[in-house]
Amino acid sequence: MxxxxxxxxxxxxxxxxxxxxxxxxxxxxxxxxxxxxxxxxxxxxxxxxxxxxxxxxxxxxxxxxxxxxxxxxxxxxxxxxxxxxxxxxxxxxxxxxxxxxxxxxxxxxxxxxxxxxxxxxxxxxxxxxxxxxxxxxxxxxxxxxxxxxxxxxxxxxFGQALELRRNHPHLIPEIYPLARLALENCQLTCDAIIEAEPRAYPHVEQFQIQEMESELYPVLLRFERGRIKQREIFGRMRLHYGLFQLRASHAQYLVAYRDDIMVGAIGYTVDENERTGKIFELVSLDDTPIYYLVSELVRRCQAEGQIDYLEADVNAYSPQMQQTFLENGFLPAAYIPAMVFNNVERLDVVRMVNLLTSWNGDSLQVYEVGRPVASLVDESLTLKNVLPQLIQTVKSAPLFAGLSEEQQQYVAASAELESLQAGEVLFRPDDPADKIRVIISGEVEIQNCHSQTVGTIGPDESLGDLASISDQTHRVSALVKAPGQAMLFSREELVQLVHTRPDIGMILFRNFSRELAEKLQRMNVHTLFKQD
CATH class of the missing domain: 3.40.630.30 (Gcn5-related N-acetyltransferase (GNAT))
Structure with missing residues (x-):
């Protein structure tokens, strides 16, 4: 027994x-x-x-x-x-x-x-x-x-946790899909509000950084106690727990100065055995040092090579902090409803992770109820590896002309990277027009129903955009003539993007029209429409 x-x-x-x-x-x-x-x-x-x-x-x-x-x-x-x-x-x-x-x-x-x-x-x-x-x-x-x-x-x-939960978290778009799944898994209605045009804290760099020494502890403690701003980063450690406990927990601080005046600090712990780090506190005199403190910590972690995994629990009601972490390489890895107390309420938390090594999710063994959540995180990490290349395509392709830097990043994060093999048929007449491609490299030949070449699509040009928007099937074939890569959107992803960000949608539709006119001028319009 x-x-x-x-x-x-x-x-x-x-x-x-x-x-x-x-x-x-x-x-x-x-x-x-x-x-x-x-x-x-x-x-x-x-x-x-x-x-x-x-x-x-x-x-x-x-x-x-x-x-x-x-x-x-x-x-x-x-x-x-x-x-x-x-x-x-x-x-x-x-x-x-x-x-x-x-x-x-x-x-x-x-x-x-x-x-x-x-x-x-x-x-x-x-x-x-x-x-x-x-x-x-x-x-x-x-x-x-x-x-x-x-x-x-x-x-x-347990208990009254969910009754005390604050409603309507404000989330940047990259976090919303994960939050929706997590809330629904916890039998909660998704009440999150998407910030359509999130802005990170300002990029300001005229600061001096110092690691906290023992004699600096009382000064920093008085600085923190004088702050009344709502907490945006959560952790089990706090500066006022005492210097001994901070040391015992391997806690460290980077302190920012401007003109010899302390203006902010970021606290983090390091586990040398596990090669992980956790940001547990961020305090500042005003908004200006926040972005720099986060980016400087990431830079040091990368330069020193002692940490493979860095995480932070970010307030789900602070989209500006969420965007700041996103722009510094952090991705949403978990969404925890009602995790922390704040006054008389419990707040949702976004656990954001910066993986400082390469990601390979092939060995994951995920129980069936958790697979949708794991797939979202896996897709985000996979995308992060190719995101610089996708952003470069967004910057150079006419389809995305006129997008701001923030809009470019958002569009790139909504796409996938596709390999194009020579001789591969991307679609044939009457196939569903459910994908849009922007060619990064290589060349695609367009043929009518009689296998006659009516044009080619090369780098920075789009393919399948008109048919996808009009919800039609294809009337031509697309054959990969020279191998390369493409930026791929599904119709569903495009519809979601336009719905979530109408500001981006307006620019894309304008560019669709302009690019279509240029293609029609270049191609034999008669052959394309008469014989197809």
Missing amino acids: IEIRRAREEDADAIREMFHLAYGDDYFYPQYYNVQSLKRMILSDDTLFLVAEDTKTGAILGTASVLLEVGAHADLVAEFGRLVVHPEGRGQGIGGKLMQARVEFVQDRLHVGMVENRSAHEFSQRISHQHGFHPVGLLPDKFKLGERESAALYVRH
């Missing part, structure tokens, strides 16, 4: 052995391999440790923990830590029993419980879902287990 009970000091050796069996020598939290560290966690009021014991043999066959008070200001947020089952205990439902026991032990102490499930297999994701947790994100390559591994983030709300 299996009994679930609180762990005792004498269980530390068995717990350590289970983690070693499960993860080998590469576990990213080394304290679980240290018996004294395990004993301290077992005795701590901030950690609940459970074990599954075989009452006949006395063997410990499973363990699970809950890290309480992981949010700042007693946000009533807890992280359901790693759940491990001994090889000899598998197939007995121990994982489910441990998860259920964790929920029963802590549900009266929480508003929000989070689980970062491994994505190498579906086991923990399935257990989380079966016990009321919902998928809200994918944290790409967050864990270091030999190779880097992603985490599927699941959330469950």
Whole structure:
């Protein structure tokens, strides 16, 4: 018979052995391999440790923990830590029993419980879902287990958490699709408001940067306490927790000065074993140093090469901060409803991630309920690898003439990169006209229904735009004559883009008309329409 009970000091050796069996020598939290560290966690009021014991043999066959008070200001947020089952205990439902026991032990102490499930297999994701947790994100390559591994983030709300949630978050367009899925997964109506023309904080660079030393702590503390602006970045650490606790948590600050006057600071923690970083605080005298502090931290992380993964929890009601992080390479990886307290309400949070290594999502094993969320994050990361090339095409193609820099980035982020192979037929007469392409490189030959060439499409020219807009089928064929690449939009993506950003839609339709006129002048119009 299996009994679930609180762990005792004498269980530390068995717990350590289970983690070693499960993860080998590469576990990213080394304290679980240290018996004294395990004993301290077992005795701590901030950690609940459970074990599954075989009452006949006395063997410990499973363990699970809950890290309480992981949010700042007693946000009533807890992280359901790693759940491990001994090889000899598998197939007995121990994982489910441990998860259920964790929920029963802590549900009266929480508003929000989070689980970062491994994505190498579906086991923990399935257990989380079966016990009321919902998928809200994918944290790409967050864990270091030999190779880097992603985490599927699941959330469950307790008590009055959702009753206290503030309505109508204001989101930049890149975050909205993920937010909609996460809210619906948590059985909430998507009430988000899209900021049609988001603006980042101003690009100002005349600052001097200094890393915080001990003697600077009192000055920075007084500076922070004098700030009354609404918090836009959240984390479990705060400057006023004390210098000792900041040091113990490997917290660091970059402090910005202008004319020898302190004007802002950004706080972050670094886990050298895991090669990850987390921004937990950003304070400023005014708006001017914010963008520079974020970009300078990213620049240092890239230059020093000590961090592969950098994340920040951004206020879902602050689109200006969201846009600032987006422009500095961060992408939305999770959307957590009602995560933090603010006055008398709970605020939604966007977890934004800057992956400083290359992304390859081929090894993901995502449980079926979480696949739509994981796919969105995967697509964003894949796009990030090719985004500079797509932006360059947007800047040079006549179809996008007249777009502002912000509009160019938005259009590029709505597209895909497509490879064109010589001899490939992109479409034939009567095929659905459901895609628009802008040729980046290579050449496409246009043929009528008698296989006669009526024209060619080359770099920076569009293909399929008129048919897609008019919701028609194609009347000609398109054959790749020289291999290359294309910028690809589906009709649905284009309709969504125009609906979300009518300012962009007006410019595109104007350019569609102009480009069509130029094509008709260049091609044999008679042949195109008479014989097709």
